[in-house]
Amino acid sequence: MLNGLSLGAIYALIALGYTMVYGTLQLINFAHGEVYMIGAFASLYLARWTGVEENPTLPGVALVGLGAMIFCAALGMTIERVAYRPLRKSSRLNILITAIGVSLLLQNLGLMMFGAIQSFPTLLPETQWEPLPGLHLRSTDVVTLSVTLVLMFGLHHLVERTQFGRAMRAVSHSRDTAAMMGIPVDRVVSITFAVGSALAAAAALLVAMDKHSIRPDMGATGGLKAFVAAVLGGIGSIPGAVAGGFLLGLCETLVSGYLASTWRDAIAFGVLIFILLFRPAGLLGRSTVEKV
Amino acid sequence: TGGSGGGAEAPKEVVIGQYGSLTGSSATFGISTKNGIELATDEINAKGGISGMPLRMVVEDDQGKPEEAATAVNKLISRDRPVALLGEVSSSRSLAAAPIAQKNGVPMISPSSTSVKVTQQGDYIFRVCFIDPFQGTVAAKFAYNSKGIRKIAILKDVKNDYSVGLAQFFNETFVKLGGTVTGDEAYSEGDNDFKAQLTKLIAGQPEALFVPGYYTEVGLIAKQARQLGFTGPLIGGDGWDSDELVKIGEDAIIGSYFTNHYSVDDPTPAVQNFIRNYEAKYQSKPDGLAALGYDAAVILYAALNDVAKDPAMAAALGDRSSDPAKEEAKKAARSRLRQALAQTKNFPGVTGVITIDADRNANKAAVVVEVTKAGPKFVESVPADGGPAGSPNDGAPPPTNQAPVAGEAAGAVPAPGGVAPGGPPPGPPPGGPPPGAPGVAPPPAK
Amino acid sequence: MSGTDQRIALQITDLNVFYGPIHALKGVSLAVAEGQITTLLGANGAGKTTLLRTISGLNSPSSGSIRLFGEDLTGDPPPARGASIPPSLLSLVPHRVARVLGWVGRPGLAPDEIVARGISQSPEGRQVFPNLTVRENLQLGAYVRSDTAGIAADLSRVLGLWPRLRERLDQLAGTLSGGEQQMLAIARAMMARPKVLLLDEPSLGLAPVIVAGIFETISEINREGTTVLLVEQNAHLALRVATMAYVLETGEIQKCAPAAELRDDPAIRDAYLGGGH
Amino acid sequence: MDAPSDSRLLDLQRVGIRFGGLRAVSDLEIKLVPGCLHGLIGPNGAGKTTVFNLITGIYRPTEGDIHFDGTSLVGEAPDRIAKRGIGRTFQNIRLFAGMSVIENVKVAMYRHAAGSLWESVLRMPRYWRDEATIHREATQLLDTFGLLSVADLGAEQLPYGARRRLEIARALATRPKLLLLDEPAAGMNPSEAHDLMNLVRWVRDSFGVSILLIEHHMPVVMGICERITVLDQGASIAEGSPREIQNDPLVIEAYLGADVEARG
């Protein structure tokens, strides 16, 4: 169970990035998975460069995480500026292609620069305890879960309660009308990308610390699953992304654990399709019935 | 080396084509192989090439995709007109390329495609690595006989042909030997959470885990298995061979075993020379793929040298014009090269003493190594004869002597490059062997 | 009512706007006097919406200028040299570099800067944010402002004008009726405390009883000191509340006269007031 | 006071629909005799468009029954209902923006083409015959709507008024018995609305369709409708001739307002 939850938490963290961008631009940011990958490598090199790798301390790790988040935020904003903004007036499908291009580019660059795989140092002590008989808690799982939940509530607050969040939702409905209200659309979009990308970096650091290995294609697999989770939960919805992530993580873990692991992906996708057929806008998505 | 090329008026060179994954997610495999081949090529060229003609290597990328491999080979054969082809690591890519090499009569040597089917594509297709059934058998026998393991569980990469093949042959042999496979689970390349599968496997209380995957996942699997309280060893195949394995798996993977083509701590001068030269050139330790690439190239060059003894053949090999009249001669030379390759016998490669059998597979020993903090440590060597005798697809008789056509055994060709010429089998290595004997030597005692 | 020394709030001079090959505005010049309601009439597709969007900075004119109390809101026309470069590529080039190369001119003000200068708009077709509540819509209207007290005061002011909205403050705007949405759209534009309010067809699709109410409110807003540029199909009502009127036909200003005068103009009667009525 | 039931083309019997807690339409009765031009007016949000959506099957009534030509429409899919002979236009114009004007009309004639997909893929004689017929009929229809000169233009290039006309033409191309028009005059100035009014009347006369019309332009409604139903908050508050409606105090209070000039 807990395995599934912490796996799901990671999916959820990445899914938040997809969902936020979708929430403002109605765009599937295909390059998001690669931003997540870059986040992992940025953390690694930052840890090396700052010496946190040799003598890890909690503030040190936090600093590395912050650095990686800032780096990815800048990367996300750059991607948006270079590859998406020029096509704002074209259809979403066309932006999708530049997104795919960016994703391919980052992945190939990653392969060239980082090689196939790199090991990630142990930065936080790993402890395990058993608060209840049979329930094994690992420190990394607890950290992952709590970080995810905190970020989810934080984001939810940002989107629902702040003027910036209102602006995001306004931009999502109509960029022109939002501009007429005096909302600086470009800046809102940029910040959305920055926040989403920073979340991906946070997820990447958590995964890297837990699994101790990072690879340039981790964005492709992790990104795809997270994207599926975002849609499953109802893309555009913050709690939906988290719910979708947990559901997918649990589903995969349960299938591998109790059914045939060879069929895991098929069953996970099967569940996805099944759910979408009954809730065509995802678990928590608002099904926006077109008013005729 | 004989330097008398027949009537070389124009500068001639012997073109070799190589294809592999230089881009894409398996790029590191292709690049390792390429490095190994490059090293061998440089060594030959430093010694004057083939009958005085330099070797020229043309490398094409296949992005790690079968269809691209076919295109790359088409390009090589039609544009660069190589005398032979080297590639690929992955069986799926080799399989897509092999029919083209076969159709055009260009000998192709795969350094490390282990699927049985690769060389079945035609008589121009060779390989220098052992095949899945053999490796699976070796691992099973090692587990059952040497380690006394009776209950084992398997965790394979369901997306990977290599992993699935190895798991299958391991399973068959282990059961035949009398062992029990307590569980058989799968993951997919790129996963990083295996706890669900491991929980299930460990519940069957196996003494060891057989994990025939790539090091990219194995390190994580080991860690997570330990977290779940599993204490037995993990056993795997040559896909484990990388420095990163220990870095990722850390303590969890120490004390596990895998079968491999060669062992870096093998003190044989041939091996040590190779390692030294490789490190000098690339500033990194050669992995198994580099060694196999090296061996594939060296065996090819030995055969080329052999063919080039005939001046007419040498001229055809070095011919680069697209003159159709000369095409016939080139064809004959390639065919002759194919024969020479087929007769390779007891060739002292870095990855063992290689004999090409009637199925054009490499008949050679496998080594079992233990993962230690200092790197892989040699445990034992399993000779081809003893190993795959029962393997289902290996119908040919183990001693692989073909009727020699040209009289010379390939093994008699001087070993190229820094590899010290040593008659097979090499004598006991100087400096005192570690417990257990070098991989290239006939097994010490078993 | 209108003196000659009236200050000009919005001065539009020789404005040209294109949609690709379509020449939507052909040298339009127009002046909106401070404190008045100026109306712009014209058939469908005449370019009225285009003009309002251009004023708000959503379309960029190829030439001409828009001045708010003398301050130029428009940039330089794009130089010919930049025309051959796809705009999507051009936007990749840092603006300063592109200007030095002569690919782009001085940029006009961005929509949000224009709102901050004091022009806000209630767009055609209402365009309320359907998934936001009425209150949130109104809060967004005041996006460019930071004077919390002033915003609160204006909120109660617009809610005073439209008590219906006060009843529905926490309802999602998408579920309001058409008339209520129209009220919300105007109220939202008011929240920016504009000097000039642009209204694009506020009576579109509204029931007659509501239309009358809306026009009353417009007059009231104007009495409170807001300058209004009103685009309207319902010429009867528009000419009744407005001081000056312009007639736009296929992108060109056809007529400009005091509203009262146009009401009696037979040509206008035929074209816009529906012959026999 | 109604026409005999057998001659009713459309018969809404105590129809109602709920969206969550909201009763958008309740207990509504509308009877339409063949060939009549019936107006449906009411304040914004009264449920007029919802009535159209109920008739055309986009919403399914939670109460009551709708009969068309003697059989019930409830539960049928929108395309089946349209096939039975109900065409409509939309409050927010819904043309096929990526297609030319004439193609917009030709799509509507899809069901008149007898040939199968195979016949068109293999370009069999029937395909050519069908295409020729469709082209002729579409051209004719565009001609009568004054759209022939713009037949090859993209639909989104049309000026607003022409789009409205095209939408009506497209609906007519399905050869409906009943045409539902949702605010065809919205966004038109009085004189344009006047022209449209004549067009609608002419359509009724020359195509022999019945028309149910939603409109806020009182001159149009009062000028051409033979009967009018007034909706308020989902329920009918009045029904009768234009004259009766115009003077109904309930209607004036809820909808028309006291201001005479607003009525035109």
Add this chain to the structure above:
Amino acid sequence: MKHAAVYLVAAVLIAAIWALDAWVIPYSDFYITNIVIKIGYNLLAVMGLALVLGFTGQFSLGHAGFMAVGAYAAGALALHTGLPPMLTTAIGGLAAALAGLVVGLPSLRLTGDYLAVVTLGFNGIIIVIIQNTPFLGGAQGLIGLPLATTFATTWTWVVIGGLFIRNVLNSPTGRVLRAVRDNEIATRSLGINTTHAKVVAFVIGAFWAGVAGALIGFLNSSLFPAQFQYDRSIELVAMVVLGGTGSLSGPLIAGAALTALPELLRPIAEYRMVLYSVLLIVMMLVRPTGLLGSRELSDLVPWRRWFGRAV
């Protein structure tokens, strides 16, 4: 005369292809031939997707799944029954069409990105099924298929497919498909069963994808599930969008260009995928509506009109 034009054009083109195959191909560079074949089967897949995505507006991210169905159906049949590959290619297409029906029916409740995800999931499921079916070779691949794909067979299929799709597009059904893309509700209000129309598009698109897949198997003599992962689906989407949605010739040009591009970039070896992705971005930025937008090549080349829009 005009009515028979399509047959005439098909006959002439096919005759030309076979003439080339007999008299030119044997003497030409078979690397180029191989690329031309690759372009051919990619075009078949692309034209199917152009119909589904470009014309019907259904965002399918699982087109490679249909290719896999066709490839494995055709390959396994040829391998296990010995039926001629040309015949099994057609059967592969039909199997893929059936898969299109199965996917199409439930998926059509969904729109936009949700449909994309479901088709993506379907693609994934197909791959897992193949991996776990020993009869299809699993991860180790289906090996030893007859080498039957040649220049002539591929391009004969391309000509037939191209004319097929073009004829569908210029037919009442084609108009309906575009109407569905532009406005589904309005289409239904015209008495047209849009679900039916969308399924038809899926089935036709899947058929040609299946044929393309089958050709791949018979070209390489082997098939691996990894060849039909979703990255291939995405590549096809890129071809369609880059060519222009709502255009048939545009995606075909883009398909050919994107197939040939990596070959042109061979000289830069390791960097070519990097440059490839950069070029993909740049091409999209230079032509933000795709190569031809929603126009066709014949709209740009006036002399085509002399032939009465036959092609």
